[in-house]
Amino acid sequence: xxxxxxxxxxxxxxxxxxxxxxxxxxxxxxxxxxxxxxxxxxxxxxxxxxxxxxxxxxxxxxxxxxxxxxxxxxxxxxxxxxxxxxxxxxxxxxxxxxxxxxxxxxxxxxxxxxxxxxxxxxxxxxxxxxxxxxxxxxxxxxxxxxxxxxxxxxxxxxxxxxxxxxxxxxxxxxxxxxxxxxxxxxxxxxxxxxxxxxxxxxxxxxxxxxxxxx
Numbered sequence: 001x002x003x004x005x006x007x008x009x010x011x012x013x014x015x016x017x018x019x020x021x022x023x024x025x026x027x028x029x030x031x032x033x034x035x036x037x038x039x040x041x042x043x044x045x046x047x048x049x050x051x052x053x054x055x056x057x058x059x060x061x062x063x064x065x066x067x068x069x070x071x072x073x074x075x076x077x078x079x080x081x082x083x084x085x086x087x088x089x090x091x092x093x094x095x096x097x098x099x100x101x102x103x104x105x106x107x108x109x110x111x112x113x114x115x116x117x118x119x120x121x122x123x124x125x126x127x128x129x130x131x132x133x134x135x136x137x138x139x140x141x142x143x144x145x146x147x148x149x150x151x152x153x154x155x156x157x158x159x160x161x162x163x164x165x166x167x168x169x170x171x172x173x174x175x176x177x178x179x180x181x182x183x184x185x186x187x188x189x190x191x192x193x194x195x196x197x198x199x200x201x202x203x204x205x206x207x208x209x210x211x212x213x214x
Contacts, residue, residue, distance in 0.1 A: 001093045002047050004101035004143075004150025006177045008036045008089040010048075015083050018068060025070040026081060027056075032063045032089065040065065045092040045106070049178070050148030050189040051077050052092075052106025077108045078187040079147070086178040088148040101150025102143040108189045110134050112146070115164065117182045124169040126182070130190055135163030136200055137192035145191035149177050 014029030030048070037060040040046070044055045046065070051073065058065035074081055093099075116127035128146065130138060135158050138144060142153050144165065151173075155166035174180040182188070203209075 002052070002090050002104040002106050002148075003093055003097070003099050004104045004145050004148065005090065006088045006149055007091055008033045009176070009178050010036075010087055010089045012080070012083055012085050012087060013064070015081060023071050025068060025072075025074060027066055027068050028053075028080065029064055029066050030087070030089075032065065034063055036089070037063065037065060040091065047088075047090040047092075047104075047106045047148050049077070049079050049087045050104075050106065050145050050191055051080065051108050076111075077189050078111045079189065086181055088178050090148055102145075103194045104145050104148075104150065104191060105194060107191060109137075109192050110190050112162075112188050112190045114182050114184055114186045114188060117184055117186075120168075122171060124171075124174055126167045126169050126179070128165055128167070128188060128190070129159070129161065130163045130165060132158075132162045134190065134192055137196040138163055138165055139196070142196065143193040145189075147177075147179060147188050149173065149179055 010030045010032045012028055013031045016027040018024045018027055037058055042055055045052050053067035055065050056068050069080060079085055110131040112128040112130040115129050116125060118125055138156050140156055144151055144153055151167050153165050154168055157164040
């Protein structure tokens with residue numbers, strides 16, 4: 001479990017095929033900030049750009065760790081198979097930690113595309129076109145995780161091509177996460193709010209219903 005509050009920015013510094021075919025995954029080597037791995041052990045969970053992965057080896061002295069990512073996970077995420085790319089890192093939530101963002105599972109629900117990323121005043125305007133099937137989970141002032149970062153939606157527009165969401169990024173977020181590397185047209189990992197997912201399921205099963213006003 002995660003919160004969407006990024007604890008470090010790492011870099012993919014090596015990709016190794018785990019087999020000869022496209023059905024095999026890859027082993028990623030990630031370089032981290034100095035001291036980042038001081039409290040990390042083998043088998044721990046770390047979210048990479050919002051995707052929960054398991055540490056398979058680590059060298060805290062060299063500030064490096066590895067994860068094995070399956071072909072299925074690679075097919076359903078973006079940005080985890082590009083050597084040299086900066087990525088957002090978040091260690092798994094501990095019971096005594098503050099929940100600074102929102103409840104995040106580290107399971108990517110879909111891949112969106114950046115339709116706008118530009119400076120407006122002291123902040124940055126970010127617009128992302130999400131897949132249409134995620135639109136029912138996205139709401140004004142609701143939560144969304146983009147490349148692992150917990151963010152608040154400022155506007156939602158349902159379009160024939162998908163669901164367009166607008167977000168305001170403060171300078172701190174741009175400077176201390178890899179979101180500052182985004183460009184128009186870039187793909188991003190999306191995870192919808194867990195509460196919205198359960199509410200949708202309850203509507204589907206008839207556990208809750210909306211009555212017409214009298």
